[in-house]
Amino acid sequence: MTDHSKTNAMRLLDAAKLPYEARFFDASAALSGVEVAAELGLDPDRVFKTLVTQGKTSEHYVFMIPVACELDLKKAAACAGEKSIAMIKSRELLPLTGYVHGGCSPLGMHKLFATAIDETAALYDTIFFSGGRIGCQIETSPHALEQLVGLRYADLTVV
Known part of the structure; x- marks a missing residue:
């Protein structure tokens, strides 16, 4: 059974009076981002991890990058103004953000971190990303997301 209760991400969008749609799916099997896009009948280029x-x-x-892509760590470091950047370990995700792997939303983390999104997001009126729990995706405009987390657009993926 899928839990349709509000997540922190949804509550932030509600409080800011920004339009969004929550899409729920059966997450009993571990799904990759590409599989989530297929499960929801979505173009994987519009679904961001x-x-x-x-x-x-x-x-x-x-x-935030399209689910079928890989983060280019050199491009990410340049975007952040860092000499180098590394993915955090899975076990560090929950204490740092409040989210688990596979359910990490850019909205509603314990702390607001500098957030960048792949420049391809600007090609779409709406994009999808985790709603803050496994089995939930949020659809909203990149502009709405930008209002809440101050997005920076950049070329972030491995070619």
């Missing part, structure tokens, strides 16, 4: 990284300075950064 949320990745949390740490720079050489120990600062944390959030990057």
Whole structure:
């Protein structure tokens, strides 16, 4: 059974009076982002995964890229103004963000981190990303997301 209760991400969108739609799916099987897009009948280029990284300075950064793509760590470091950047370990995700792997939303983390999104997001009126729990995706405009997390657009993926 799918839990349709509000997540922190949805509550933030509601409080800001920003339009969104929550899409729920059966997450009993571990699904990749590409599989989630297929499950919901979505173009994987419009479905973004949320990745949390740490720079050489120990600062944390959030990057959002299409689910079928891979984060280019050199491009991410340049975007963040860091010498280098690395993905955080899975076990660090929950205490740092309040989210589990596969359910990490750019909205509603314990702390607001500098967030960048792949420049391809600007091609779409709406994009999809985790709603803050496994089995939930949020559809909203990149502009709405930008109002809440101050997005920076950049070329972030491996070619």
